[in-house]
Amino acid sequence: MLDADFFRRWMTAAAASVDREADRLTALDSPIGDADHGSNLQRGFAAVAATLEKEAPGTPGAVLVLAGRQLISTVGGASGPLYGTLLRRTGKALGDGAEVSREQLAEALRTGVDAVRTLGGAAPGDKTMIDALVPAVDALGDSFAAARAAAGEGAAATTPLQARKGRASYLGERSIGHQDPGATSAALLVAALEEAAGE
Ligand code: ADP
Numbered sequence: 717m718l719d720a721d722f723f724r725r726w727m728t729a730a731a732a733s734v735d736r737e738a739d740r741l742t743a744l745d746s747p748i749g750d751a752d753h754g755s756n757l758q759r760g761f762a763a764v765a766a767t768l769e770k771e772a773p774g775t776p777g778a779v780l781v782l783a784g785r786q787l788i789s790t791v792g793g794a795s796g797p798l799y800g801t802l803l804r805r806t807g808k809a810l811g812d813g814a815e816v817s818r819e820q821l822a823e824a825l826r827t828g829v830d831a832v833r834t835l836g837g838a839a840p841g842d843k844t845m846i847d848a849l850v851p852a853v854d855a856l857g858d859s860f861a862a863a864r865a866a867a868g869e870g871a872a873a874t875t876p877l878q879a880r881k882g883r884a885s886y887l888g889e890r891s892i893g894h895q896d897p898g899a900t901s902a903a904l905l906v907a908a909l910e911e912a913a914g915e
């Protein structure tokens with residue numbers, strides 16, 4: 717079972733991973749965006765880690781709701797409200813139990829991903845974070861490792877796509893041939909789950 721500590725470890729691992737990969741995320745956001753994705757998420761997840769340490773919420777749901785709120789309030793780019801919504805809505809769907817199963821997390825994350833789809837209007841294949849998140853949620857019923865692999869493959873598969881949502885869509889066909897920064901960071905977020913599980 718997964719307790720509040722697991723969810724705190726998830727967010728801390730995500731913050732560390734985003735920090736390590738910030739330059740790469742920003743580099744991906746430069747040909748098809750405005751070169752701020754790494755710094756946006758670095759700032760956001762650093763704030764998440766700091767808030768979780770200070771407030772120490774006691775349930776899985778409360779950890780994710782607080783993390784989501786923090787991302788919404790600290791990240792200016794499109795990705796802040798989108799990731800914030802993902803975590804907040806996933807947290808709400810987890811309810812207020814002290815522990816949840818991996819299967820419950822998979823179900824709650826699907827609710828969170830659906831909320832991101834509603835907010836941003838992106839569908840699979842539009843070259844966004846959705847392209848990593850949807851396959852990850854589908855695979856999470858099997859294992860954290862399967863979810864990590866599926867998210868990584870989903871992110872890589874955005875390269876040949878033409879962007880239909882977000883800033884990259886303004887480039888039309890010129891968005892083809894570049895991996896989507898948000899799908900790349902979504903894969904980091906999913907990989908951090910496996911780290912938190914210690915697998
Ligand atoms: P901005 O585009 O405002 O500079 P970021 O650079 O932080 O914000 O994030 C860009 C990423 O956000 C994109 O690579 C994409 O994955 C994601 N994104 C942008 N718009 C949408 C949307 N409508 N739905 C889902 N994801 C989106």
Ligand code: MG
Pocket residue numbers: 745749750751752753793883
């Ligand atoms: Mg950007």
